Amino acid sequence: MTLVILIAAAVATLALAAGLGVSRALRSASKPDLEAQLEPIDIAAFRNLIDPAEDEYLRRHLSAAQFRVTQRSRLRARAAYVRVASRNAAVLIRMGQTALAASDASANHHVREAALRLVNDALRLRRNAGFALLRIYADMVWPNRSTATAGILDRYQRVSDSAMLLGRLRNPGTAVRVTAG
Amino acid sequence: MPAATMFQPHSLLWHYLWAAPNVGLLLLAVIIYRRSQQREFPIFLTFAIVQGVASLSLYGMSLSYWHFRSPLFSPVFWWRADFVHLLIEVVLKFALIGEILSHALKPFPALSKSGKLMIRVVGPALVLTATLVVALSRPSQFPPIIATSLRLDLADYVIECGMLLCIFLFAAYFHLAWGRLAFGIALGLGIAGSVQLGTWALWSNLAVTFHQRTLLDFVNMGVDHLSVLIWLYYVLTTPKATLMDKLGMVKFGENDDHYDDHDSGGHDSGGDDLTGSDLSGEDERQHDLVVWNRELERLLKR
Numbered sequence: 001m002t003l004v005i006l007i008a009a010a011v012a013t014l015a016l017a018a019g020l021g022v023s024r025a026l027r028s029a030s031k032p033d034l035e036a037q038l039e040p041i042d043i044a045a046f047r048n049l050i051d052p053a054e055d056e057y058l059r060r061h062l063s064a065a066q067f068r069v070t071q072r073s074r075l076r077a078r079a080a081y082v083r084v085a086s087r088n089a090a091v092l093i094r095m096g097q098t099a100l101a102a103s104d105a106s107a108n109h110h111v112r113e114a115a116l117r118l119v120n121d122a123l124r125l126r127r128n129a130g131f132a133l134l135r136i137y138a139d140m141v142w143p144n145r146s147t148a149t150a151g152i153l154d155r156y157q158r159v160s161d162s163a164m165l166l167g168r169l170r171n172p173g174t175a176v177r178v179t180a181g
Numbered sequence: 182m183p184a185a186t187m188f189q190p191h192s193l194l195w196h197y198l199w200a201a202p203n204v205g206l207l208l209l210a211v212i213i214y215r216r217s218q219q220r221e222f223p224i225f226l227t228f229a230i231v232q233g234v235a236s237l238s239l240y241g242m243s244l245s246y247w248h249f250r251s252p253l254f255s256p257v258f259w260w261r262a263d264f265v266h267l268l269i270e271v272v273l274k275f276a277l278i279g280e281i282l283s284h285a286l287k288p289f290p291a292l293s294k295s296g297k298l299m300i301r302v303v304g305p306a307l308v309l310t311a312t313l314v315v316a317l318s319r320p321s322q323f324p325p326i327i328a329t330s331l332r333l334d335l336a337d338y339v340i341e342c343g344m345l346l347c348i349f350l351f352a353a354y355f356h357l358a359w360g361r362l363a364f365g366i367a368l369g370l371g372i373a374g375s376v377q378l379g380t381w382a383l384w385s386n387l388a389v390t391f392h393q394r395t396l397l398d399f400v401n402m403g404v405d406h407l408s409v410l411i412w413l414y415y416v417l418t419t420p421k422a423t424l425m426d427k428l429g430m431v432k433f434g435e436n437d438d439h440y441d442d443h444d445s446g447g448h449d450s451g452g453d454d455l456t457g458s459d460l461s462g463e464d465e466r467q468h469d470l471v472v473w474n475r476e477l478e479r480l481l482k483r
Contacts, residue, residue, distance in 0.1 A: 002314055002317045002318070002382075002386055003382050003383070003386040003387070006314065006339070006378060006379070006382035006386075007379055007382055007383075009339075009342055009343070009346065009375075009378065010342060010375040010376065010378040010379035010382065011375070011379070012346060012375075013342045013345055013346045013349070013371055013374065013375035013378070014371070014372060014375035014376065016346060016349040016350065016353070016371075017345070017349060017367070017368055017371035017372055017375065018372070019353075020349055020352070020353060020364075020368070021364075021368050024359075024364065090355075090356045093355065093356045093357075094356050094358075097356075097357075097358040100288075101358070116288075119288075119289065119291075120289060120290060120291035121291070123289055123291040123292055123355055124291045126354070126355060127291075127292070127295055127355075130354075
């Protein structure tokens with residue numbers, strides 16, 4: 001058993017190291033359209049979905065069994081939004097890092113500052129989205145418990161502002177959109 | 182390092198695979214020094230020198246015993262020296278992993294707390310796992326000094342691979358763009374560590390014959406050689422440090438602390454708004470200094 005676990009750990013490390021090396025080489029060889037990978041989020045709908053008042057309203061007007069079923073559906077939708085926010089954060093991290101690398105050559109410190117800000121905000125969003133997803137999955141097991149995910153929304157809006165600022169500085173004619181509605 | 186096939190007659194390939202990676206490490210140290218990369222990676226330079234010198238010394242001792250029957254270097258003495266070398270190597274490797282992590286996270290203050298937390302949680306867990314793995318391995322047929330060295334090797338690779346696995350997963354999850362050389366060092370260490378963890382796992386948990394031990398030694402030495410070649414490639418293809426780097430100048434904005442990880446939840450204090458027009462006097466002075474330095478550098482290149 002120990003042998004199997006050790007061999008599995010060794011293979012996982014080797015595969016991950018090789019995979020990172022290959023993806024790094026491929027990434028530097030191709031210039032993907034990162035903006036096309038962004039999936040705008042309907043902020044109003046998301047806000048409605050995480051509104052504690054909505055949860056309370058449903059709790060008061062539905063039976064306990066109906067509330068659990070409804071709440072699980074709402075939590076699944078919430079998780080889907082958080083996953084999209086997390087994916088967008090990953091794309092924005094790459095966009096920010098690309099801008100940082102480009103600003104090294106051009107020595108444009110305005111772009112550099114905006115890119116640094118975007119990268120750090122997007123990193124925090126991705127980290128918090130991971131924790132939020134864990135909390136949502138825990139809530140699915142016990143739907144009567146209500147977890148606050150409003151922080152993700154605030155963070156998302158902040159990242160959206162950072163992305164807009166960087167987009168305007170780099171290319172004033174094109175706007176980076178990560179929100180819809 | 183061949184562990185159990187010491188003091189046996191060997192092929193030319195065996196001698197090459199023992200000596201060449203260590204000569205390569207010393208060459209690597211010279212190149213790092215000449216390219217002024219030691220300022221960024223002091224532990225990697227120390228690792229290359231110590232590992233190269235120590236392994237070549239052990240190789241020399243083995244040759245001296247085998248060819249000249251030197252009374253100075255008995256097998257027991259050799260294994261004791263190897264054990265001391267292992268202890269130093271373990272300390273240096275963990276310091277090197279710390280150096281890699283700090284380089285990977287340096288440009289991203291938002292992740293510094295998470296990175297430290299990861300090490301605090303994963304480190305002790307890996308030490309416990311390594312202890313358990315060593316305790317569960319089958320009793321060794323070798324004398325105590327050799328058996329202890331082998332167990333230390335196994336524990337070393339369990340912790341090393343675990344740490345590197347966490348760093349790779351962390352970087353992959355956050356899509357971090359590593360510095361070229363930091364990535365190259367991690368890649369070499371990861372490939373060598375994972376293969377050697379596999380071979381030590383086989384060694385410690387199966388009854389391997391002498392012939393199989395020799396084969397495992399060849400695999401370990403071969404992968405050591407591969408990792409040195411990877412490091413050489415990355416060191417040689419990473420741009421040389423500029424005069425600005427040599428003078429210790431930080432590129433503008435690089436050491437900004439505007440992005441301190443001041444939030445633990447989802448809310449920010451919101452006080453770190455930064456646009457180009459918000460530069461403080463200190464930043465302006467730093468910028469002037471950088472511009473002045475760049476001009477000086479250009480002048481020197483003429």
